[in-house]
Amino acid sequence: MPVLTSRRLPKIQRGQDYFLGSAKQPFSASLPPLKQSFGAAASCRLPHSPGRHSNDDKFGLKHEWDDVSTESLWEVKGEDLEMVPWGFPLERTHREIRMDVGEVASRISERLRLMSVEANYCSKQAKAKCKTTDAVSFRIRLFAGGEDGQPVVVELQRRSGSAYTFMRTCRAVLDAAEGKDSNEKFSSPSNGLPPALKLPVSSMSCLSHVATANVGLESDAKEALRGALNLFRSDQRDTSLLGLENLCCLSDLVKTSADVATFACKSLIAPGDVREELRVLIEHDVFSAEENDSEGLLKFREHQRFLCLRVFANAISVCLKDGSLNNLVSDSWFAEIFVPLLLDELNRAESGLHNAFQAATCLHGLLSSSPTTFHQLLVDNGANTALEKAFKIGQSRHGLLARETRRCLDVLDASS
Template sequence: MDHADRKIAPDMPEMRSVRIGAPVAMPPRSLLRSAPTTTKSATTPLRTIATSTAEWKPSNIPSLPQMYPLERSHARVKNDTSAVAQRIASVLRQQSLAPVFEDQKASGETQCHVRFVVRLFVDGDDLVVEVQRRSGCCFVFHQVSKALLQAARGETVMALPAFVVPNSMIKEEQQRAACDEALELANELLLKDRIDAQVLGMQSLVHMTREGGCKHSASAILKGPVMDTLLKFVRLSKGIDDEFLVGHRTNMRGDAFHVLANCLAREASKMSFDKFASDQVLKSVIDELRVAAEKPHNACHAARVLASLVKNSEAIKLRAEQLDAPAAIIMAFNEGISRHAMLEEEAKALKREMANCM
């Protein structure tokens, strides 16, 4: 067939989900046009955080390898390493992404267990910032990487828009019945031995109890069998050697604190605290604050739980003081100042509750 007779296939958008090949490196910069920066009225800029609280001082940054396929989530900026690194570090802290800084990279994790790595490369006069997803939800990673690359380019990092869930159209009785059924299914999953079932059950509870979720869920959890299941995960022992199981237990423990914190924020003033008054439960909550450096997300939720408890129970407040909770709160607060803005705020609020006289 003659070359002139061949039909040229038009360029078509290619779905990312069906791609087989590896990500293609970005073409030379001279062939690209920088996209204009747009600002949506529905979003608001994040407040500025002092960069001295979260410092990243990379050195010996490697050159971009010639055959290295960059992820699509990357940006090329002017090679001002110190300024770029500090802008990224500030956003990591402000969005409470629990950053860990190393010489040539920074790693982080969201509250929903999306793990990622930020790498730096030198390419001529440019600094290449690449964000790689290690595990977790692709959509959440896209939001995180977008914010980090905006910071790298020196653009205004926009807060995520808040979507309000409209009131349910079904009757309250039907909604309550559906909620009870969903809680029963989630509890059955949590009681199984399979790790995937436990994760699915806990994620269901997190979504049901978050703001805008089922109004009946908080009361039903705190007064029903799900409460005992959650406390079982709170009291989980860490005395195992399997690294994978340790990670699973840590995540489940943090999510259990998350669910309890959401429920107590709504229903703490209307319930009995007998199940929380045991030393085993209180020690588990306070111990989580002491190890905030290891899992700041878990410590943040534990601080929310303890704040609700001491606000509504004088007995729990006195026992928390006897268990040296103030020292643990200071440790969590200092960790929040360093790399987790939400933990800083929750620890500060908890400190105020401990100081207040009921």
């Protein structure tokens, strides 16, 4: 019977092939360069292709890019484009365009501005981080399909949020990249948001002959509001965000009936605990970043702030239409606490376009309801400077922000 013996093997360094004795090279480095359009290769999905990772990332870790710049235009040069790696699993939401890459990037940035999509561009890496007005996050990246830089490949990837809104935005962006006019409307009747419903629920033809009973309507509205607030006050992040989203729907005339929305909006901005709980979440000092805060926690806080501002914007707009806002804003809370918070958001418009838009919507409602009450207060607190600054930023990057700040400036000029 043979005798089994053990031998000590030499220590293998991480990233080193024991049999070859040298560090492994990334798989893509051994492949020949792509010399033609990648159309056929795009459908090839290799299970361990490193195409989506940089050559320095040998273990498949995914990193966001560095040096993201906030620019008014996306200025991409042909030499900045990377070739599509062999076996790169492109998303179905991509197109090949035979056009100068600078023109393609300019068309995309202009369409994003018209659609009021918040975008941060990295020209060197030909990437853009985008977020719609209803918090759908997606990425845009440009590639070269051949060694001569043609065709230019435009790829969009959804990261989070509504698939309906993403596809709606994606089609408009890809059409713009090709130089086509989009049939999509760049704004919607619901506070700049792109809802799935194009008309209010009460205006749907299938419900036009349904008799609505006013008996018990207030109790139903109270129950719906109570349920949303219970979710909002939960310690679980997802549950709390769901509660805020329900409050947004209850205060939206497109997504609920006018009577329910009016009752909910009056309850939300009337003096009480609910108004204070929402106000606390839009204060930036409350969310001062700490070194040990995770990226997920920071995104959660930012999304909370956005939803709270949207609830306030919905509530003020509905109460303005109802005619009850003038009585509600007589409370000193609006002048002493709420208006300074709105001006702070406008001063931060460069880094928070959607929040600044919601703040401008709130200011316009307050000014329209009681110009004599808020005019001098806003002038004394530097509202003209903040609005003009936000207007210039909106002109180059966010159409709805430019429109709303322009309306505020017009009201201020008319009441002076």
